[in-house]
Amino acid sequence: MALIENDDAARRLAAAIASDIFVYNGEKIAKSLADDDFFDALAEQLEEGRALFRSRVTPDVYARGFYDRAIIDTILGPMGSTACKAW
Numbered sequence: 001m002a003l004i005e006n007d008d009a010a011r012r013l014a015a016a017i018a019s020d021i022f023v024y025n026g027e028k029i030a031k032s033l034a035d036d037d038f039f040d041a042l043a044e045q046l047e048e049g050r051a052l053f054r055s056r057v058t059p060d061v062y063a064r065g066f067y068d069r070a071i072i073d074t075i076l077g078p079m080g081s082t083a084c085k086a087w
Helices: 007-024 026-034 043-056 066-076
Strands: none
Touching: 007 026, 007 043, 007 066, 043 066
């Protein structure tokens, strides 16, 4: 399979991966936000998603930060109303 070079396709892939993390870990995400340890509690899932994204895109596209942005937009953004020490 050819690596993704297109920014829009990379954004869609990153969003899909982040969405899967959100769907399958909703309770864990809410708890981790309340406990203020989101990145620690979800380290395994986030790294697995990052590795998948990295394996599917070119190094130049990976360096643009689409995966990290998708985590913020797709997981943390919708959880903005959750009680959290960070906000």
